[in-house]
Amino acid sequence: MNLPNDDLELYAEQALFAALHTRPDHVPGIAKLLRPDDFADATHREHYRHLTNQPTSGTAPHQAQSLSAERCPNPDHAPAYARMVLAASIRRDLARHTTRLATTARVEAAGNLGTTNTLAATHELTKALQRATHRWGTTGPRPNHLPAPTTPAVSPPTQQDDEAQLLASLTSHPQHIPAITRRLHPEDFTNPRHQLLYRSLATLHHRGEPIDPLTLAWEARHHGAPAHHLTIDHITTLTTDDPHQRADRLLEAAFRRTASDAGQIINTLTADPTLTTGDLLASGGLALQPVMHLYRRWRAPHHTTEQLHTGPTALARTPRGQAA
Incomplete structure (x- = not known):
């Protein structure tokens, strides 16, 4: 045959x-x-x-x-053939959801259009993965690694300004640093220099040392900032912005990027014929974990360390600051 x-x-x-x-x-x-x-x-x-x-x-x-x-x-093998049909269906379904998620996140990020559709697409992908796992009945072992996203995630046009303004605000008002750093992590910044300055601010505050543009620039050198890449002018911008609002915008942007990355990763996995269905489901769940963690930090209250539920229902909720 x-x-x-x-x-x-x-x-x-x-x-x-x-x-x-x-x-x-x-x-x-x-x-x-x-x-x-x-x-x-x-x-x-x-x-x-x-x-x-x-x-x-x-x-x-x-x-x-x-x-x-x-x-x-062999007609006696009908149940095995049915599992093949189901396995192919699961791949097609996940590929469709991941394509939608990656595309939606890029469109909303490029136009600074919020996250309503990205949240909905993430919610639908999460449900699809749970549904597939239930139908298949088992998953493979936790994978050791995942493929990289196929294309870089998009950031909104205001990303760099939001990062710089937040750093200036925290330098002027360091009392907000503890609450902000509980939610916003250095990797949520896209500019490596901004990541370095943010780590330096957190270090100074943790040690209880004075914070101003000069002490920050001095500390930043210890974190690897080249002198010719950093001047005091970079961190002396006067701002009256609420740092929590700026942090929310950075977390929202980070959520879109992380969701887009997860969509691309799982889409790549669906096209890999060497993966069993159980391995695909296990890898898909692992790829979604950073999205869940980012969502939890984004939606956490500003002044407490309370952690929110991160399941599919939570992902469908309207993000702070958007109309229901």
Whole structure:
């Protein structure tokens, strides 16, 4: 028997129907596993719908003619063929959700349009992954590594100004540093110089030392800031901004970037035929963890260390500052 290496998914669907034509007693069990939309081929979806609506009648006459026994290596293996169909369906479903998430996050970031659609897409991907894990019944071991995102995530046009203004505000009002640093991490900054200054501010405050532009510039040298890349002018901008609002904007932007990265990573995984379905599900869950952690920090109250629930329901909530 010659198997079509270029389209095993379609062949598995054909083999399943041929097997069920020969062994209709398998139909009730497989009907509990598969849904019509698990089939990639539209004709197969209709055939399966007819088959499960009339489980005692076998396949329709026109279907029996088109699905000969030659397409089925062994009718007794119908449950295995059904698992193949389910595995392919899971990959297609996750690929569709991840493409939407990555695209939506980039569009909202580029236009500084908030996160309403990115949150919704993240919520839907989370549900799809949970649904797939439940249907498959098991996952693989925790992976040691994940692929890198295929393209860099987009930041809003105001990103650099938001970072600089927050640093200036914290330098002028260091009493806000403890509450801000509980939520905002250095990696939430996209400018390496800003990351360095933020770490320096946190270090000075932790040691209880005075904070002003000169002490910050001096401390920044110990964190590796080249003298020609940092002057006091960089951190002496006067600002009356609320640092918490600036931190919220940076966390929102970081959430979009992290969600976009996760979408790209899982999308890459769905296209890797060497991964078993269980491994794909385990890797997908791991890729979503940074999104959950970032969401928790973003939505945490400004003045406490309370941690919020980060499941799918929480991801669907309206972010602070947006209309419901």
